[in-house]
Amino acid sequence: MNRGRFITLEGGEGTGKSTLLEALRERLQMVGRTVMVTREPGGTELAETIRNLVLHPPEGQVWSSMAEALLMNAARTDHLEKKIRPALAAGSWVLCDRFADSTRVYQSVQNGVGVEVLKMLESSVLGETRPDLTLVLDAPVEKAALRRAERGGHADTFELRDKAFHEDVRQAFIDVARSEPERCVLLDASREADEVAQNAWHEVESRLFELRQSLSS
Ligand SMILES: Nc1ncnc2c1ncn2[C@@H]1O[C@H](COP(=O)(O)OP(=O)(O)OP(=O)(O)O)[C@@H](O)[C@H]1O
Ligand SMILES: [Mg+2]
Helix, strand or coil: CCCCCEEEEEECCCCCHHHHHHHHHHHHHHCCCCEEEEECCCCCHHHHHHHHHHHCCCCCCCCCHHHHHHHHHHHHHHHHHHHHHHHHHCCCEEEEECCHHHHHHHCCCCCCCCHHHHHHHHHHHHCCCCCCEEEEEECCHHHHHHHHHHHCCCCCCCCCCCHHHHHHHHHHHHHHHHHCCCCEEEEECCCCHHHHHHHHHHHHHHHHHHHHHHHHC
16 A cells, blocks of 8 residues: 655644645545544644643743653654554555644744754654655734634643744744755745645645656556
């Protein structure tokens, strides 16, 4: 059986990751792919427990960036082992709402963990399981904040940080996308949701469907 493809969605809060994920799921299923949708931090029972611990620490408590990096990677290794790798091996296409690039970004900005340490953790945890495609959603911070406010819901530890933090996050995602153009695509997420989905689908088709054809020929 062919291995599935691994697609990750990245970007700041409220840029439209979860919305795009659903649109991609529908399209992939329409063309006959088996799709497994998941998210980070989380995706397995243990990783969801860690998610809650990291995103909603006990009141008044703050994790250091290093502690966050270790917790995110602990959650990720469980997720990869129990869910992502088995799904890919069974031929599913895996769509993951945030993945390793979010750790590169959130745990490094504003005097966070050094890039070399994050890289070492990342490569130990991921091994060979790297995303085939990463869609990085980029939108002005104010616009994303407005969308989030309209959506409502409880804010987590990162959403509560100030505008400067979110500007740094935005820039760090742009830097990740530019540093690995063969894996990452930077999408203008300030457009209408349908247009974002269309642009994303174009990338999926051109990068992953052609790759599959050339591999099997
Ligand atoms: N392109 C878009 N244009 C306008 N509104 C959008 C667009 N994409 C998503 N939205 C709306 O903005 C809100 C945030 O979108 P969504 O939840 O998909 O973002 P997210 O990146 O998953 O956020 P979070 O980081 O908080 O999980 C939702 O109410 C959604 O319906
Ligand atoms: Mg979301």
